[in-house]
Amino acid sequence: MAAKKAKPLPVGKGKLGFTVSNTYSASPAKIWDAITKARHIQRFFVDKVAGDFTPKLAPVIFTWNDYGSYTLWPTRFQKGKKLEFRWTNHQGTYLTTVTFVLKRKGKLTGFEISERGWKPGHLKNAFDNCSGWSSFQDYLKAYLLKRLDLHTRTA
Numbered sequence: 131m132a133a134k135k136a137k138p139l140p141v142g143k144g145k146l147g148f149t150v151s152n153t154y155s156a157s158p159a160k161i162w163d164a165i166t167k168a169r170h171i172q173r174f175f176v177d178k179v180a181g182d183f184t185p186k187l188a189p190v191i192f193t194w195n196d197y198g199s200y201t202l203w204p205t206r207f208q209k210g211k212k213l214e215f216r217w218t219n220h221q222g223t224y225l226t227t228v229t230f231v232l233k234r235k236g237k238l239t240g241f242e243i244s245e246r247g248w249k250p251g252h253l254k255n256a257f258d259n260c261s262g263w264s265s266f267q268d269y270l271k272a273y274l275l276k277r278l279d280l281h282t283r284t285a
Contacts, residue, residue, distance in 0.1 A: 141216060142224040142247025148260040151242040152267040156274045158232045158239050162210045164270060165230060165241075174273035174280065175266050183213055190215070202228075219248070220255040228263075241267060 154161055164170040168179035168190075180191040185207045193199040203225075206214035211232055216225040226247040233240040243263045248256040265280075272278040 139218060139222070140224050142219065142226050142249065144247050144249035144252070146248035146250060146253060146256050147244060147246030148256060148263075149242055149244040150260060150264045150267060151240060152271065153235060153238045153240050154271060154274060155238055158210050158234055160274065161232055161239055161241055161270070164274060166213060170273070174269040174278075183207060183215075185209070219252060220258075221252070224249070226259075241270075243267065 164174075166183040168182050171192075172179045176192045177195045178191075178193040180193070181188055183190055183204055187204040187207060190202045190204065191199050192202060200217050202215040202217045204213065204215045205227075206212060206229075213230040214227065216227050218224070219226055224247070226245050229242075229244045229246075231240075231242045231244075233242070243266065245256070245259055245263065269280045272280045
């Protein structure tokens with residue numbers, strides 16, 4: 131008997147969302163490599179990454195020892211500029227949309243992360259993710275500048 135295919139989760143249409151941003155003294159190409167390649171992401175943010183973000187839009191899996199594994203389904207890949215993916219909300223009932231945008235600002239590079247689609251009853255979860263993406267940006271900066279891993283607190 132064939133396994134029943136799981137029904138895909140709906141994309142969140144909630145009006146809650148947030149944006150966090152930071153600037154880096156690194157080129158967009160260097161930042162892009164660090165935020166799209168497993169070998170870098172697992173050096174500063176998660177415990178394990180399965181897959182790289184590529185134009186093929188293949189799923190990527192982030193694993194945290196404390197939180198479990200989450201599949202990220204890329205929907206847009208504009209090399210060096212924009213990455214967009216969807217992943218499940220904390221309850222596993224719908225998908226939120228996360229967008230990474232890089233913009234050159236003189237000698238600096240701006241990096242913006244937005245997540246949208248949260249329902250009003252999930253405000254705390256949205257705030258938790260906002261805090262997590264803020265940490266992502268801080269950890270990225272330490273990794274790019276000093277090769278420090280603030281996630282595990284190692285060099």
